[in-house]
Amino acid sequence: MPLDASPTPLVGETACDVLIIGGGPAGSTAATLLAEKGRRVVMLERDRHPRFHIGESLLPLNLKVFERLGVTDEVAAIGVHKPGARFVSDEHGKHTAFSFAAGLNQDYTYSYQVRRSSFDEVLFRRAQRAGADAREGMRVLDVALEARGRGALEARGGGALEARGRGALEARGGGALEARGRGALEARGSGALDAPGGHRVTARDEAGAIHAFRARFVMDCSGRDTVLASAMGSKARNPHNNTAALYGHFRGVAPFGARDDSAPLSAPDTGAPLGAAEDGNITIHLFDEGWFWMIPLPDGVMSVGVVSNPGFFKRRRGEPREFFLETLRAVPSVARRIADAELVSDVTTTGNYSYASTVMHGDGWLMAGDAYAFIDPVFSSGVLLAMASAEMGADVADAWLDDPARAAPMARAFEAKVKRAIGSLSWLIYRINTPVLRDMFMEPRNRFRMREGLVSLLAGDVHTNANRQLPVLAFKGAFYALSLAYRLGYRLRPEGLVRVRAAAPAP
Numbered sequence: 001m002p003l004d005a006s007p008t009p010l011v012g013e014t015a016c017d018v019l020i021i022g023g024g025p026a027g028s029t030a031a032t033l034l035a036e037k038g039r040r041v042v043m044l045e046r047d048r049h050p051r052f053h054i055g056e057s058l059l060p061l062n063l064k065v066f067e068r069l070g071v072t073d074e075v076a077a078i079g080v081h082k083p084g085a086r087f088v089s090d091e092h093g094k095h096t097a098f099s100f101a102a103g104l105n106q107d108y109t110y111s112y113q114v115r116r117s118s119f120d121e122v123l124f125r126r127a128q129r130a131g132a133d134a135r136e137g138m139r140v141l142d143v144a145l146e147a148r149g150r151g152a153l154e155a156r157g158g159g160a161l162e163a164r165g166r167g168a169l170e171a172r173g174g175g176a177l178e179a180r181g182r183g184a185l186e187a188r189g190s191g192a193l194d195a196p197g198g199h200r201v202t203a204r205d206e207a208g209a210i211h212a213f214r215a216r217f218v219m220d221c222s223g224r225d226t227v228l229a230s231a232m233g234s235k236a237r238n239p240h241n242n243t244a245a246l247y248g249h250f251r252g253v254a255p256f257g258a259r260d261d262s263a264p265l266s267a268p269d270t271g272a273p274l275g276a277a278e279d280g281n282i283t284i285h286l287f288d289e290g291w292f293w294m295i296p297l298p299d300g301v302m303s304v305g306v307v308s309n310p311g312f313f314k315r316r317r318g319e320p321r322e323f324f325l326e327t328l329r330a331v332p333s334v335a336r337r338i339a340d341a342e343l344v345s346d347v348t349t350t351g352n353y354s355y356a357s358t359v360m361h362g363d364g365w366l367m368a369g370d371a372y373a374f375i376d377p378v379f380s381s382g383v384l385l386a387m388a389s390a391e392m393g394a395d396v397a398d399a400w401l402d403d404p405a406r407a408a409p410m411a412r413a414f415e416a417k418v419k420r421a422i423g424s425l426s427w428l429i430y431r432i433n434t435p436v437l438r439d440m441f442m443e444p445r446n447r448f449r450m451r452e453g454l455v456s457l458l459a460g461d462v463h464t465n466a467n468r469q470l471p472v473l474a475f476k477g478a479f480y481a482l483s484l485a486y487r488l489g490y491r492l493r494p495e496g497l498v499r500v501r502a503a504a505p506a507p
Protein backbone atom coordinates (compact mmCIF):
# COMPACT_ATOMS: atom_id res chain seq x y z
CA MET A 1 0.00 0.00 0.00
CA PRO A 2 1.46 3.43 -0.85
CA LEU A 3 2.50 5.20 2.31
CA ASP A 4 0.68 8.43 1.42
CA ALA A 5 -2.63 6.51 1.34
CA SER A 6 -1.97 5.00 4.79
CA PRO A 7 -4.26 5.98 7.68
CA THR A 8 -1.17 6.33 9.94
CA PRO A 9 0.19 9.86 10.27
CA LEU A 10 3.27 10.64 8.19
CA VAL A 11 5.92 12.65 9.98
CA GLY A 12 7.80 15.07 7.70
CA GLU A 13 10.90 14.00 5.81
CA THR A 14 14.39 14.23 7.38
CA ALA A 15 17.38 14.60 5.07
CA CYS A 16 20.80 13.21 5.99
CA ASP A 17 24.11 12.13 4.50
CA VAL A 18 24.05 8.61 5.91
CA LEU A 19 21.14 6.61 7.24
CA ILE A 20 22.10 3.60 9.36
CA ILE A 21 19.59 0.80 9.88
CA GLY A 22 20.10 -0.76 13.32
CA GLY A 23 21.83 0.49 16.47
CA GLY A 24 23.84 -2.60 17.51
CA PRO A 25 27.68 -2.70 17.59
CA ALA A 26 28.04 -2.28 13.80
CA GLY A 27 25.53 0.58 13.51
CA SER A 28 26.83 2.53 16.53
CA THR A 29 30.46 2.15 15.38
CA ALA A 30 29.67 3.52 11.92
CA ALA A 31 27.44 6.29 13.33
CA THR A 32 30.14 7.51 15.73
CA LEU A 33 32.91 7.56 13.12
CA LEU A 34 30.81 9.28 10.45
CA ALA A 35 29.35 11.86 12.85
CA GLU A 36 32.87 12.67 14.03
CA LYS A 37 33.82 13.37 10.42
CA GLY A 38 31.03 15.97 10.37
CA ARG A 39 28.52 13.89 8.38
CA ARG A 40 24.80 14.24 9.12
CA VAL A 41 23.98 10.76 10.41
CA VAL A 42 20.60 9.27 11.27
CA MET A 43 20.65 5.86 13.01
CA LEU A 44 17.35 4.05 13.50
CA GLU A 45 17.12 1.30 16.15
CA ARG A 46 13.99 -0.80 16.48
CA ASP A 47 14.39 -1.52 20.22
CA ARG A 48 15.31 0.64 23.20
CA HIS A 49 18.64 0.32 24.97
CA PRO A 50 19.40 -1.38 27.28
CA ARG A 51 17.95 -4.51 25.65
CA PHE A 52 19.02 -8.17 25.76
CA HIS A 53 21.23 -9.49 22.95
CA ILE A 54 23.26 -12.66 22.63
CA GLY A 55 27.00 -12.45 21.83
CA GLU A 56 28.71 -11.66 25.12
CA SER A 57 32.31 -12.75 24.67
CA LEU A 58 34.63 -10.26 22.93
CA LEU A 59 38.07 -10.66 21.34
CA PRO A 60 41.35 -8.77 21.93
CA LEU A 61 41.26 -7.06 18.53
CA ASN A 62 38.00 -5.42 19.67
CA LEU A 63 40.17 -3.23 21.90
CA LYS A 64 41.63 -1.54 18.84
CA VAL A 65 38.16 -0.42 17.73
CA PHE A 66 37.30 0.68 21.30
CA GLU A 67 40.38 2.90 21.26
CA ARG A 68 39.32 4.51 18.00
CA LEU A 69 35.81 5.10 19.39
CA GLY A 70 37.16 6.35 22.74
CA VAL A 71 35.13 3.84 24.80
CA THR A 72 37.96 1.72 26.27
CA ASP A 73 37.36 2.80 29.87
CA GLU A 74 33.59 2.52 29.63
CA VAL A 75 33.83 -1.05 28.32
CA ALA A 76 36.39 -1.97 31.00
CA ALA A 77 33.97 -0.67 33.65
CA ILE A 78 31.12 -2.96 32.53
CA GLY A 79 33.15 -6.01 31.47
CA VAL A 80 34.78 -9.06 33.01
CA HIS A 81 38.49 -9.30 32.15
CA LYS A 82 38.96 -12.15 29.63
CA PRO A 83 42.54 -13.44 29.40
CA GLY A 84 41.82 -16.25 26.95
CA ALA A 85 39.76 -19.28 26.02
CA ARG A 86 39.80 -22.77 27.48
CA PHE A 87 38.71 -25.77 25.43
CA VAL A 88 37.57 -28.88 27.28
CA SER A 89 37.02 -32.30 25.74
CA ASP A 90 35.50 -35.12 27.76
CA GLU A 91 36.33 -37.50 24.93
CA HIS A 92 40.03 -36.73 25.30
CA GLY A 93 39.80 -36.32 29.09
CA LYS A 94 41.73 -33.08 28.60
CA HIS A 95 41.51 -29.32 28.60
CA THR A 96 43.72 -26.66 27.04
CA ALA A 97 43.89 -22.95 27.67
CA PHE A 98 44.84 -20.51 24.94
CA SER A 99 46.03 -17.35 26.63
CA PHE A 100 45.81 -14.32 24.34
CA ALA A 101 49.09 -13.09 25.84
CA ALA A 102 50.78 -16.01 24.05
CA GLY A 103 49.70 -14.87 20.57
CA LEU A 104 51.76 -13.25 17.83
CA ASN A 105 50.09 -9.87 18.35
CA GLN A 106 51.47 -8.45 21.58
CA ASP A 107 49.52 -5.17 21.30
CA TYR A 108 46.18 -6.67 22.34
CA THR A 109 46.52 -9.51 24.82
CA TYR A 110 43.14 -9.73 26.59
CA SER A 111 39.51 -8.83 26.10
CA TYR A 112 36.20 -8.63 27.98
CA GLN A 113 33.02 -10.59 28.57
CA VAL A 114 30.06 -8.20 28.59
CA ARG A 115 26.34 -8.09 29.13
CA ARG A 116 25.29 -6.98 25.68
CA SER A 117 22.51 -4.82 27.11
CA SER A 118 25.17 -2.60 28.80
CA PHE A 119 27.75 -2.87 26.02
CA ASP A 120 25.40 -1.96 23.18
CA GLU A 121 24.06 0.95 25.21
CA VAL A 122 27.61 2.31 25.76
CA LEU A 123 28.20 2.25 22.00
CA PHE A 124 24.79 3.73 21.14
CA ARG A 125 25.14 6.64 23.60
CA ARG A 126 28.66 7.23 22.25
CA ALA A 127 27.19 7.72 18.77
CA GLN A 128 24.68 10.21 20.19
CA ARG A 129 27.48 12.13 21.93
CA ALA A 130 29.35 12.25 18.62
CA GLY A 131 26.37 14.07 17.14
CA ALA A 132 24.50 11.27 15.36
CA ASP A 133 20.72 11.59 15.34
CA ALA A 134 20.38 8.12 16.87
CA ARG A 135 16.75 7.22 17.53
CA GLU A 136 15.32 4.25 19.44
CA GLY A 137 11.94 2.58 19.01
CA MET A 138 12.13 3.16 15.23
CA ARG A 139 11.64 0.12 13.01
CA VAL A 140 12.73 0.60 9.41
CA LEU A 141 9.96 -0.59 7.10
CA ASP A 142 10.93 0.34 3.57
CA VAL A 143 14.06 1.29 1.69
CA ALA A 144 13.82 2.70 -1.83
CA LEU A 145 17.34 2.62 -3.18
CA GLU A 146 18.00 5.32 -5.69
CA ALA A 147 19.94 4.54 -8.84
CA ARG A 148 21.64 7.85 -9.37
CA GLY A 149 20.25 9.76 -12.33
CA ARG A 150 18.00 6.90 -13.32
CA GLY A 151 15.23 6.67 -10.73
CA ALA A 152 14.98 4.09 -7.99
CA LEU A 153 14.02 0.57 -7.14
CA GLU A 154 11.83 0.10 -4.19
CA ALA A 155 11.62 -2.56 -1.55
CA ARG A 156 8.40 -2.30 0.37
CA GLY A 157 6.59 -4.40 2.92
CA GLY A 158 4.76 -4.07 6.20
CA GLY A 159 6.87 -4.93 9.21
CA ALA A 160 9.45 -6.84 7.24
CA LEU A 161 11.00 -5.51 4.09
CA GLU A 162 10.10 -7.28 0.99
CA ALA A 163 11.24 -6.79 -2.57
CA ARG A 164 8.35 -7.11 -4.91
CA GLY A 165 9.31 -10.10 -6.98
CA ARG A 166 12.22 -12.31 -6.00
CA GLY A 167 15.75 -11.90 -7.17
CA ALA A 168 18.81 -9.93 -6.29
CA LEU A 169 19.00 -6.20 -6.79
CA GLU A 170 22.21 -5.47 -8.50
CA ALA A 171 24.04 -2.21 -9.04
CA ARG A 172 25.84 -1.98 -12.34
CA GLY A 173 28.25 0.46 -13.95
CA GLY A 174 25.79 3.13 -15.11
CA GLY A 175 24.05 3.27 -11.77
CA ALA A 176 20.99 1.29 -12.86
CA LEU A 177 19.69 -1.15 -10.28
CA GLU A 178 18.56 -4.36 -11.72
CA ALA A 179 16.74 -7.32 -10.22
CA ARG A 180 16.95 -10.66 -11.92
CA GLY A 181 15.37 -13.98 -11.33
CA ARG A 182 11.78 -14.85 -10.65
CA GLY A 183 9.47 -11.85 -10.85
CA ALA A 184 12.42 -9.69 -11.79
CA LEU A 185 12.24 -6.01 -11.08
CA GLU A 186 13.99 -3.96 -13.63
CA ALA A 187 14.66 -0.26 -13.57
CA ARG A 188 16.24 0.87 -16.75
CA GLY A 189 16.21 4.33 -18.23
CA SER A 190 15.44 7.36 -16.18
CA GLY A 191 12.66 7.60 -13.68
CA ALA A 192 11.62 3.93 -13.77
CA LEU A 193 10.36 4.21 -10.20
CA ASP A 194 10.46 7.71 -9.05
CA ALA A 195 12.37 8.68 -5.88
CA PRO A 196 14.58 11.64 -6.76
CA GLY A 197 17.28 13.06 -4.52
CA GLY A 198 18.67 10.11 -2.55
CA HIS A 199 17.52 6.84 -1.09
CA ARG A 200 14.14 7.00 0.60
CA VAL A 201 13.70 5.20 3.91
CA THR A 202 10.57 4.94 6.01
CA ALA A 203 10.32 3.82 9.62
CA ARG A 204 7.56 3.34 12.16
CA ASP A 205 7.87 4.64 15.72
CA GLU A 206 6.38 2.98 18.80
CA ALA A 207 3.21 5.08 18.55
CA GLY A 208 2.65 3.85 15.00
CA ALA A 209 3.60 7.08 13.21
CA ILE A 210 5.53 6.71 9.97
CA HIS A 211 8.69 8.79 9.54
CA ALA A 212 10.30 9.47 6.17
CA PHE A 213 14.01 10.02 5.51
CA ARG A 214 16.12 10.93 2.48
CA ALA A 215 19.68 9.68 2.68
CA ARG A 216 22.57 10.00 0.24
CA PHE A 217 24.09 6.80 1.63
CA VAL A 218 22.45 3.85 3.43
CA MET A 219 24.33 1.44 5.70
CA ASP A 220 22.48 -1.70 6.65
CA CYS A 221 23.56 -2.75 10.15
CA SER A 222 20.32 -4.53 11.04
CA GLY A 223 22.02 -7.75 12.18
CA ARG A 224 20.31 -11.06 11.55
CA ASP A 225 17.19 -9.20 10.38
CA THR A 226 19.23 -8.57 7.19
CA VAL A 227 16.90 -5.77 6.07
CA LEU A 228 18.53 -5.08 2.68
CA ALA A 229 19.66 -8.63 1.87
CA SER A 230 16.14 -9.92 2.58
CA ALA A 231 14.64 -7.18 0.45
CA MET A 232 17.04 -7.95 -2.38
CA GLY A 233 16.64 -11.71 -2.11
CA SER A 234 20.43 -11.89 -1.89
CA LYS A 235 20.70 -13.84 1.37
CA ALA A 236 22.23 -17.27 0.79
CA ARG A 237 22.37 -19.92 3.47
CA ASN A 238 25.85 -21.31 4.14
CA PRO A 239 25.72 -25.04 3.29
CA HIS A 240 28.87 -25.77 5.36
CA ASN A 241 27.51 -24.68 8.72
CA ASN A 242 24.02 -25.46 9.83
CA THR A 243 23.66 -25.15 13.59
CA ALA A 244 21.25 -23.83 16.20
CA ALA A 245 21.69 -22.73 19.82
CA LEU A 246 19.88 -22.93 23.16
CA TYR A 247 21.01 -20.65 25.98
CA GLY A 248 20.31 -18.98 29.31
CA HIS A 249 21.91 -17.27 32.32
CA PHE A 250 22.81 -19.11 35.54
CA ARG A 251 23.99 -18.19 39.01
CA GLY A 252 26.28 -20.41 41.06
CA VAL A 253 28.17 -22.13 38.22
CA ALA A 254 31.49 -23.50 39.51
CA PRO A 255 34.62 -21.99 37.94
CA PHE A 256 36.43 -24.40 35.66
CA GLY A 257 38.74 -26.68 37.63
CA ALA A 258 36.94 -26.21 40.96
CA ARG A 259 35.27 -29.62 40.80
CA ASP A 260 37.65 -31.65 38.71
CA ASP A 261 39.15 -33.85 41.43
CA SER A 262 37.16 -36.94 40.62
CA ALA A 263 36.96 -36.13 36.94
CA PRO A 264 38.20 -37.92 33.91
CA LEU A 265 39.68 -34.49 33.13
CA SER A 266 42.73 -35.13 35.24
CA ALA A 267 45.29 -35.11 32.44
CA PRO A 268 47.87 -32.35 32.74
CA ASP A 269 46.88 -29.10 31.13
CA THR A 270 49.12 -27.80 28.38
CA GLY A 271 48.12 -24.15 28.80
CA ALA A 272 48.24 -21.64 31.62
CA PRO A 273 47.72 -22.98 35.15
CA LEU A 274 44.22 -22.92 36.55
CA GLY A 275 43.52 -20.25 39.09
CA ALA A 276 41.52 -17.15 39.89
CA ALA A 277 43.24 -15.20 37.12
CA GLU A 278 41.64 -17.56 34.67
CA ASP A 279 38.08 -17.19 35.94
CA GLY A 280 37.38 -14.65 33.20
CA ASN A 281 38.11 -17.14 30.41
CA ILE A 282 35.38 -18.36 28.15
CA THR A 283 35.21 -22.17 28.40
CA ILE A 284 34.19 -24.16 25.37
CA HIS A 285 33.17 -27.72 26.30
CA LEU A 286 33.32 -29.94 23.22
CA PHE A 287 30.96 -32.92 23.01
CA ASP A 288 30.27 -35.38 20.23
CA GLU A 289 27.40 -33.40 18.68
CA GLY A 290 28.65 -29.85 19.14
CA TRP A 291 29.88 -27.57 21.90
CA PHE A 292 28.83 -25.59 24.99
CA TRP A 293 29.92 -22.10 25.97
CA MET A 294 30.33 -20.79 29.51
CA ILE A 295 30.91 -17.04 29.65
CA PRO A 296 31.38 -15.37 33.06
CA LEU A 297 29.43 -12.10 33.24
CA PRO A 298 29.43 -9.42 35.97
CA ASP A 299 27.72 -10.09 39.33
CA GLY A 300 28.38 -13.83 39.37
CA VAL A 301 26.18 -14.63 36.39
CA MET A 302 27.32 -17.23 33.85
CA SER A 303 26.01 -17.27 30.30
CA VAL A 304 25.65 -20.90 29.23
CA GLY A 305 24.65 -22.17 25.80
CA VAL A 306 24.76 -25.23 23.63
CA VAL A 307 25.31 -25.22 19.87
CA SER A 308 24.51 -28.29 17.80
CA ASN A 309 23.03 -29.50 14.54
CA PRO A 310 19.29 -29.32 13.77
CA GLY A 311 18.98 -33.12 14.14
CA PHE A 312 20.08 -32.83 17.77
CA PHE A 313 17.43 -30.20 18.51
CA LYS A 314 14.73 -32.16 16.66
CA ARG A 315 15.14 -34.93 19.21
CA ARG A 316 13.85 -32.51 21.82
CA ARG A 317 10.81 -33.59 23.81
CA GLY A 318 9.06 -31.21 26.21
CA GLU A 319 9.85 -27.60 26.99
CA PRO A 320 13.15 -25.94 25.91
CA ARG A 321 14.06 -25.36 29.58
CA GLU A 322 13.88 -29.08 30.45
CA PHE A 323 15.69 -30.10 27.27
CA PHE A 324 18.42 -27.53 27.95
CA LEU A 325 18.99 -28.73 31.52
CA GLU A 326 18.99 -32.38 30.42
CA THR A 327 21.55 -31.58 27.72
CA LEU A 328 23.80 -29.82 30.21
CA ARG A 329 23.58 -32.71 32.67
CA ALA A 330 24.49 -35.26 29.98
CA VAL A 331 28.06 -34.01 29.51
CA PRO A 332 30.15 -34.74 32.64
CA SER A 333 32.48 -31.73 32.58
CA VAL A 334 29.47 -29.41 32.17
CA ALA A 335 27.24 -31.29 34.62
CA ARG A 336 29.84 -30.91 37.40
CA ARG A 337 29.96 -27.16 36.96
CA ILE A 338 26.20 -26.60 37.00
CA ALA A 339 25.46 -29.08 39.80
CA ASP A 340 24.58 -26.32 42.31
CA ALA A 341 23.64 -23.65 39.80
CA GLU A 342 20.29 -21.94 39.36
CA LEU A 343 18.85 -20.91 36.01
CA VAL A 344 17.95 -17.23 36.41
CA SER A 345 16.67 -16.35 32.93
CA ASP A 346 14.36 -17.67 30.27
CA VAL A 347 15.85 -20.23 27.91
CA THR A 348 16.15 -18.91 24.35
CA THR A 349 16.53 -20.78 21.07
CA THR A 350 18.24 -19.28 18.03
CA GLY A 351 18.75 -20.82 14.63
CA ASN A 352 22.39 -19.98 14.02
CA TYR A 353 22.06 -20.88 10.40
CA SER A 354 25.05 -19.23 8.82
CA TYR A 355 24.48 -17.14 5.73
CA ALA A 356 26.01 -14.44 3.58
CA SER A 357 24.52 -12.00 1.14
CA THR A 358 25.62 -12.44 -2.46
CA VAL A 359 26.15 -8.67 -2.66
CA MET A 360 27.77 -6.48 0.01
CA HIS A 361 27.68 -2.98 -1.47
CA GLY A 362 26.40 -0.93 -4.37
CA ASP A 363 26.08 2.66 -5.47
CA GLY A 364 25.49 4.60 -2.25
CA TRP A 365 24.84 1.67 0.07
CA LEU A 366 26.57 -1.17 1.89
CA MET A 367 25.97 -3.87 4.48
CA ALA A 368 28.08 -4.37 7.64
CA GLY A 369 28.16 -6.97 10.43
CA ASP A 370 25.50 -9.66 10.60
CA ALA A 371 23.45 -7.71 8.04
CA TYR A 372 25.96 -9.05 5.49
CA ALA A 373 26.95 -12.44 6.93
CA PHE A 374 26.74 -14.59 10.02
CA ILE A 375 29.20 -17.34 10.94
CA ASP A 376 29.03 -19.85 13.79
CA PRO A 377 29.90 -18.16 17.10
CA VAL A 378 32.31 -20.85 18.41
CA PHE A 379 35.25 -18.42 18.31
CA SER A 380 33.31 -15.38 19.63
CA SER A 381 34.06 -13.41 16.49
CA GLY A 382 30.67 -11.83 15.66
CA VAL A 383 30.98 -8.50 17.48
CA LEU A 384 34.53 -7.94 16.26
CA LEU A 385 33.62 -8.74 12.65
CA ALA A 386 30.61 -6.42 12.96
CA MET A 387 32.56 -3.49 14.40
CA ALA A 388 35.56 -3.93 12.11
CA SER A 389 33.40 -4.09 8.98
CA ALA A 390 31.41 -1.04 10.15
CA GLU A 391 34.66 0.84 10.72
CA MET A 392 35.86 0.09 7.18
CA GLY A 393 32.37 0.66 5.79
CA ALA A 394 32.21 4.10 7.40
CA ASP A 395 35.41 5.05 5.55
CA VAL A 396 33.87 3.87 2.28
CA ALA A 397 30.68 5.87 2.93
CA ASP A 398 32.67 8.96 3.82
CA ALA A 399 34.72 8.73 0.61
CA TRP A 400 31.61 8.05 -1.49
CA LEU A 401 29.91 11.19 -0.18
CA ASP A 402 32.84 13.24 -1.51
CA ASP A 403 33.44 11.34 -4.73
CA PRO A 404 31.68 8.10 -5.69
CA ALA A 405 34.29 7.29 -8.31
CA ARG A 406 37.11 7.46 -5.77
CA ALA A 407 35.11 5.31 -3.37
CA ALA A 408 34.63 2.47 -5.86
CA PRO A 409 38.09 0.84 -5.37
CA MET A 410 37.77 1.39 -1.61
CA ALA A 411 34.48 -0.47 -1.64
CA ARG A 412 36.07 -3.37 -3.51
CA ALA A 413 38.94 -3.48 -0.99
CA PHE A 414 36.38 -3.36 1.85
CA GLU A 415 34.56 -6.35 0.37
CA ALA A 416 37.80 -8.32 -0.08
CA LYS A 417 38.91 -7.63 3.53
CA VAL A 418 35.56 -8.58 5.05
CA LYS A 419 35.46 -11.79 3.03
CA ARG A 420 39.06 -12.66 3.94
CA ALA A 421 38.38 -12.18 7.65
CA ILE A 422 35.28 -14.36 7.51
CA GLY A 423 37.17 -16.93 5.42
CA SER A 424 40.03 -17.32 7.90
CA LEU A 425 37.68 -17.98 10.80
CA SER A 426 35.37 -20.17 8.72
CA TRP A 427 38.25 -22.54 7.95
CA LEU A 428 38.42 -23.37 11.67
CA ILE A 429 34.67 -23.31 12.21
CA TYR A 430 33.90 -25.84 9.47
CA ARG A 431 36.40 -28.25 11.06
CA ILE A 432 35.75 -27.76 14.78
CA ASN A 433 33.65 -30.93 14.97
CA THR A 434 36.26 -33.10 13.22
CA PRO A 435 38.33 -35.48 15.39
CA VAL A 436 41.56 -34.19 13.81
CA LEU A 437 41.05 -30.51 14.70
CA ARG A 438 39.89 -31.49 18.18
CA ASP A 439 43.05 -33.58 18.63
CA MET A 440 45.10 -30.54 17.58
CA PHE A 441 43.29 -28.30 20.08
CA MET A 442 43.92 -30.79 22.86
CA GLU A 443 47.57 -31.40 21.89
CA PRO A 444 48.70 -28.00 20.63
CA ARG A 445 52.29 -27.90 19.33
CA ASN A 446 54.27 -24.76 18.70
CA ARG A 447 56.46 -26.06 15.88
CA PHE A 448 56.70 -23.25 13.26
CA ARG A 449 54.94 -21.05 15.89
CA MET A 450 51.68 -22.83 15.03
CA ARG A 451 50.22 -22.45 18.49
CA GLU A 452 50.96 -18.72 18.51
CA GLY A 453 49.36 -18.44 15.06
CA LEU A 454 46.27 -20.24 16.29
CA VAL A 455 46.05 -17.97 19.34
CA SER A 456 46.25 -14.94 17.05
CA LEU A 457 43.34 -16.23 15.00
CA LEU A 458 41.39 -16.89 18.21
CA ALA A 459 42.17 -13.30 19.25
CA GLY A 460 40.53 -12.05 16.05
CA ASP A 461 43.77 -10.97 14.38
CA VAL A 462 42.27 -11.63 10.97
CA HIS A 463 43.41 -8.51 9.10
CA THR A 464 47.00 -9.35 9.76
CA ASN A 465 50.16 -9.06 7.62
CA ALA A 466 51.73 -11.87 5.59
CA ASN A 467 54.42 -12.69 8.24
CA ARG A 468 51.78 -13.51 10.78
CA GLN A 469 49.99 -15.69 8.23
CA LEU A 470 52.86 -18.18 8.04
CA PRO A 471 52.22 -19.90 11.40
CA VAL A 472 48.54 -20.12 10.45
CA LEU A 473 49.49 -21.75 7.15
CA ALA A 474 51.73 -24.17 9.07
CA PHE A 475 48.77 -25.02 11.31
CA LYS A 476 46.57 -25.70 8.29
CA GLY A 477 49.30 -27.83 6.69
CA ALA A 478 49.57 -29.86 9.88
CA PHE A 479 45.79 -30.35 9.84
CA TYR A 480 45.86 -31.79 6.32
CA ALA A 481 48.79 -34.07 7.16
CA LEU A 482 47.05 -35.31 10.31
CA SER A 483 43.82 -35.84 8.36
CA LEU A 484 45.70 -38.21 6.08
CA ALA A 485 47.17 -39.98 9.11
CA TYR A 486 43.66 -40.22 10.61
CA ARG A 487 42.43 -41.99 7.49
CA LEU A 488 45.24 -44.48 7.95
CA GLY A 489 44.14 -45.09 11.54
CA TYR A 490 46.48 -42.72 13.45
CA ARG A 491 45.59 -39.96 15.92
CA LEU A 492 47.57 -37.29 17.69
CA ARG A 493 48.23 -38.17 21.32
CA PRO A 494 50.62 -36.72 23.96
CA GLU A 495 53.35 -39.17 22.91
CA GLY A 496 52.91 -38.35 19.19
CA LEU A 497 51.03 -40.15 16.40
CA VAL A 498 49.48 -43.33 17.73
CA ARG A 499 47.76 -46.05 15.75
CA VAL A 500 44.29 -46.33 17.29
CA ARG A 501 42.42 -48.41 14.72
CA ALA A 502 42.32 -49.65 11.17
CA ALA A 503 42.15 -47.10 8.33
CA ALA A 504 38.96 -44.97 8.54
CA PRO A 505 36.85 -42.95 6.10
CA ALA A 506 37.67 -39.25 5.66
CA PRO A 507 37.23 -37.14 8.85
Ligand SMILES: Cc1cc2nc3c(=O)[nH]c(=O)nc-3n(C[C@H](O)[C@H](O)[C@H](O)COP(=O)(O)OP(=O)(O)OC[C@H]3O[C@@H](n4cnc5c(N)ncnc54)[C@H](O)[C@@H]3O)c2cc1C
Residues within 6 Å of the ligand: 021, 022, 023, 024, 025, 026, 027, 044, 045, 046, 047, 053, 054, 055, 056, 057, 058, 138, 139, 140, 141, 221, 222, 223, 224, 225, 227, 245, 305, 350, 351, 352, 368, 369, 370, 371, 377, 379, 380, 381, 382, 383, 384, 386
Ligand atom coordinates in the same frame (compact mmCIF):
# COMPACT_ATOMS: atom_id res chain seq x y z
C1 LIG B 1 23.92 -18.15 19.82
C2 LIG B 1 24.85 -17.03 19.47
C3 LIG B 1 25.96 -16.80 20.25
C4 LIG B 1 26.84 -15.76 19.93
N1 LIG B 1 27.95 -15.54 20.71
C5 LIG B 1 28.81 -14.55 20.38
C6 LIG B 1 29.93 -14.27 21.20
O1 LIG B 1 30.15 -14.88 22.24
N2 LIG B 1 30.77 -13.26 20.82
C7 LIG B 1 30.54 -12.53 19.69
O2 LIG B 1 31.34 -11.64 19.37
N3 LIG B 1 29.46 -12.76 18.91
C8 LIG B 1 28.59 -13.73 19.23
N4 LIG B 1 27.48 -13.93 18.47
C9 LIG B 1 27.29 -13.09 17.28
C10 LIG B 1 26.82 -11.67 17.66
O3 LIG B 1 25.60 -11.77 18.35
C11 LIG B 1 26.64 -10.84 16.40
O4 LIG B 1 27.63 -11.16 15.45
C12 LIG B 1 26.70 -9.33 16.67
O5 LIG B 1 25.71 -8.95 17.57
C13 LIG B 1 26.53 -8.58 15.33
O6 LIG B 1 26.42 -7.18 15.54
P1 LIG B 1 25.56 -6.31 14.51
O7 LIG B 1 25.67 -4.90 14.97
O8 LIG B 1 25.92 -6.66 13.13
O9 LIG B 1 24.06 -6.84 14.70
P2 LIG B 1 23.15 -6.79 16.03
O10 LIG B 1 23.97 -6.80 17.23
O11 LIG B 1 22.14 -7.86 15.87
O12 LIG B 1 22.45 -5.38 15.92
C14 LIG B 1 21.46 -5.14 14.94
C15 LIG B 1 20.48 -4.12 15.48
O13 LIG B 1 19.56 -3.78 14.43
C16 LIG B 1 18.27 -3.64 14.98
N5 LIG B 1 17.30 -3.85 13.90
C17 LIG B 1 17.00 -5.00 13.25
N6 LIG B 1 16.05 -4.77 12.31
C18 LIG B 1 15.77 -3.45 12.36
C19 LIG B 1 14.85 -2.61 11.64
N7 LIG B 1 14.07 -3.11 10.67
N8 LIG B 1 14.81 -1.29 11.96
C20 LIG B 1 15.61 -0.78 12.95
N9 LIG B 1 16.47 -1.53 13.67
C21 LIG B 1 16.55 -2.85 13.37
C22 LIG B 1 18.22 -4.71 16.06
O14 LIG B 1 17.23 -4.39 17.03
C23 LIG B 1 19.65 -4.66 16.62
O15 LIG B 1 19.75 -3.81 17.73
C24 LIG B 1 26.58 -14.94 18.79
C25 LIG B 1 25.43 -15.16 18.02
C26 LIG B 1 24.58 -16.19 18.35
C27 LIG B 1 23.35 -16.41 17.51
